[in-house]
Amino acid sequence: MQLTSHTMMDAGLDSLVLFLREASYEFVTPTPATHARVNSRPGRREATLLTDVFGWSRPFGRGLLPLALFETLRNSGIVRETEGGWRSTVRASTLQGEILLHSAFPTLSPDAVFFGPDTYRFARAIKNHLRPGTRQLRRVVDIGCGAGAGAIVVAKNAACDEILMVDINEAALQLARLNAKAAGVDATSRWSDLLTNVDGQFDLIVANPPYLNDPLLRAYRHGGGELGSGLSLQIAEIAKARLSRGGSLLLYTGSPIVDGKDRLLQAVERSFGNSDLVWSYEEVDPDVFGEELETEAYSSVDRIAAVVLTAQKPERPHVR
Template sequence: MNTDSLLHLAMLLKATGYSFTTVSPATHARVNSRLKNAWARNATDVFGWSRPFTEGVLLPELFEAMRNAGVLETQGEGWISLVRASTLRDQLFLHSAYPTTAPDAVFFGPDTYRFANAIARHLAGDVRLRRAVDIGCGAGPGAVVVALEWPLAEVFAVDINDIALQCTAVNALLAGAERIITQHSNLLDGVDGDFDLIVANPPYLLDAQERTYRHGGGNFGEGLSLAIAGLAKTRLAPGGTLLLYTGTAIIDGTDLFLASVAPLLDNTSLEWHYQEIDPDVFGEELAEPAYEDVDRIAAVLLTARRVRS
């Protein structure tokens, strides 16, 4: 995919007034399984619902822009888009088409909206930002929300997935957040210095195929989240904050991520708060062998602030 051509495609799509709220994979599958939804009828079906389409469904300039960007693939008697476009907080974000099966897919879904809203609520408070970073940036919504609110701050968007970094670069330019710095990095290994704000929405599931975009590692997917929580002790500037939106397995009423993260943060220079955002997400995962003892998976938000000395 060509970055300049992707940006041109996104600009054309945005100019049409396109809007789409991305749902969970389970909901997406149910809606697309309806017979009337076998083929796309408009741009929302093509770029939102990832349905195949035939000639005449899209404006000619959109079709040509897809071809130039390398995101057009033949399917049956028509074509399908290799990218999806979602709207969030009045901005448009390109990311991977449904279904996100490739190891380097760039995921965007209901978690993304909750994550962005948590960042916005934090930024509405009494904060001062010099440097910020979005760890595992994906399509870049975290970095974009921060950069639009604090346009003079140095905002990094880091990921180990080069396709995610490309999407973030396009989405940042599309949003007018040109100062965002995209950088390949495993957590913060590739970025020096401390930060006034660290935000992250890492993969938190156990994936049998260990695909990068959804496999969190550890016993129940908490591995990456614990590693990011640990960075609060070493990479936050005095007064800086970590916002970690993640998921946790609940077994017999015990929150397994909370049980593991509390010892990391207690008796440190950190003040922290933990909140359950949604009690039941990705319920379909409970049918997988790795979750046979799990009652539910909850979405949670960990906020940790380094106390000024």
């Protein structure tokens, strides 16, 4: 994405969110496959609406935006001139009443910042996890925060003393920080490979890690390990040591189903079998990213399921 922390870039992104909010902007980001199909339709290749520019990532004429805003976005590099017209380098999606910025389509860059249908399922899972009456949360961390959706949803649905957003992608950290600020959320963004650069324990760990086997090894998409489950398993392992007493993990991810067996569930059962964590595992969508099954890496996979793993550390240690 080539975003920087330069003051001009931050000011431009802030101006964009303020403008879109005042324009009552709304856009739900679909899957990349749906995005490509819709954009290929006749009459859909050039922008005529704000959602065309900042949602569908279509080229636009400079007269479509107010002059002052256009100049701000152009000077900060947020919109750039191409052969087909001007294009935005970011998209804006709406989630639970907030506007979140993330990477423009197509997300081919190694440092692309993800947002899509998984984000909406992740947010719904967090909201369901934080039911009314949730106790005061002292420390919360969103691992692999991307655009910051997890941290923002937590803050909107629970009382938190401290919220951390961690990622290995500097572009993601910049957008997460700006998105949290725009949502009125007090959260700290920090570079960290999982929790290697963060000390202490947490009352809540949330994560929506990449879970595919991506041949381009894009950080927002490649999950590592067998069939993309590596990061998900690492986060499950981290929870055993880094949850405070009474603290909980909410992990939204994907799992390869091979010969009818859920490979991630089998690994979690082995990992949590000797721990004191009380956990549950739910398949929330039986078939996501079906196009991946056409690749060599997934030639043995029946389907990819979206799953939610929750785990809680008891208030008091078990006496064995």
